[in-house]
Amino acid sequence: MTDIKVSFGWNSYQTCSAQQCSNASILEQGVSYWQDSNIIISLFFYVAVAGAYDISLLSTEVQRSAELQVTIPTISYRYFAKFNTDSLNLSLGTIQIKYPGYYQVNFQGTNSLVNRKTGYYPQLNSLILSGSQNQNAIYFVNDSFSSYYGRRGPSCHFTYNLESKTNIQQFFNEVTVPKYWDAVGTYAMAIGFDYGYFGMQVNSESERKILFSVWSPQSTDDPSQISADNTVILVSKGNNTVINSFGGEGSGGQSYLVYPWVAGVSYQFKLVGQPSTNGYSVFSAYFKDPTKSQDYILIASWKRPKTQSYLSGLYSFIENFNPEKGHISRKAYFNHQKAIDYRNKEVKVLSAYFTYDVTADKKQRFDYDGGVDNVKGFYLRNCGFFNKTNVQYGDTFIKNK
Incomplete structure (x- = not known):
C-alpha cells in the first residue's frame, strides 16, 4: 500500500x-x-x-x-x-x-x-x-514543485501559424472574456511576440488594465542592472498611459492604461513593429473599445535596442497571476486575427496550435483547455480544477470562416 x-x-x-x-x-x-x-x-x-x-x-x-x-x-x-x-x-x-x-x-x-x-x-x-x-x-x-506557480495554476497558449512569416508589420486580434470568467488575477494576453506582450488584466476587484510590455535585450530580472545601451526607450504614449520599468521575468519597459473593460465585450488590439534607425526597432500598441469609439487609441510606442525586426513569434495566452485565486476558472476567446506585411499586403492566419507551461507539463495541474468555436474564435481556459480535457500539447486548430 x-x-x-x-x-x-x-x-x-x-x-x-x-x-x-x-x-x-x-x-x-x-x-x-x-x-x-x-x-x-x-x-x-x-x-x-x-x-x-x-x-x-x-x-x-x-x-x-x-x-x-x-x-x-x-x-x-x-x-x-x-x-x-x-x-x-x-x-x-x-x-x-x-x-x-x-x-x-x-x-x-x-x-x-x-x-x-x-x-x-x-x-x-x-x-x-x-x-x-x-x-x-x-x-x-x-x-x-513551486507552491507559487502550482497554486496559480497552468497557463496555456496559442501560437498563430501565418501563410508567411516574413516582414509582418501589423497584427490584429480581438479578445472576449465571457461574463463571469473574469476573476481577479486574469491576464488575457492578446498579442505576444518575440520581444513583448500586449493584453488585458484584472488586477483587483476595483482595477483593470490594458498592459503592453517590451523586454530589454539584456538578460536580467533586475531592471536596475540594465545598461544604457540595452535600455528600452519610450517613443510616445497615450494620454493616460502609465510608464514603468518591470523585472522578475526578464526586464524592460512597461506601459499600461487603467481601464474598466467589461466581461462579455469584444475588445480589439493592434500591434505594429518594424526596424528603425541606429539598430533599434519600434513596437507600438493600440487598443479599441467598440462600445466607446471606432478608433484605436495608442497605449505606447517603445524603441528596443540591438533589434532589427518586424513582428515575429505571434501568440496569445491566458494566465492567472494571483496564487490565492487559482481555484477559479478563466476563459478567453481570440477572434478575427489579421496580419499585414510591410508592403501593406494582408497575410492569412491559417491556424493556431496549443501549448502549455511547466505546471501542466510536469503534471502538477490538469485544469487547462483550448479549442475553436467557429463563431467566437479560438478559446483558452485554465484554472478552477475542472476535469481533464482531451486537448494535447501541440494540437492545431483551424477556424472555418
Missing part, C-alpha cells in the same frame, strides 16, 4: 468570499491562524485510479480541542473531525471514489461549544490517502 500525502501549502485555497469571513494564512507549512467558523479551506487533488481510499488529516499544532466539518461535495461525504491537543494525526475514515477526476475536500470549523474556546483551529498540514498500490493514482502539486 502507498501513502499519498497531499500538502495544504501547495494545494489549498480559502474558498469563502471576503465578505463572509476573515482570512486564514496559507503558507508552504500549511494552513494556520484561522478561527472564524465561516472560513472554508478547500484542498484539491486529481484521482487517476478509482477505488477505496483511507484518509487522515495531519496537523503539527493543535492549540485546543476543536471540531472540524470535513466534506467532499461530489461524493456526498461528511465527517466531523474531533481534534484534541494530543491528536496530530486524525483518521477520517474511508471514501469510495468511482470516477477519475478532480476532487475538492472542504474543511470548516463548527459552531459547537468546544469550538468557542480561545485559540486557533488546528493547523492543516497534509491530507493522507492510503489504499492504492499505484504511486500514480493521485496527482497534485507536489512539494518539489
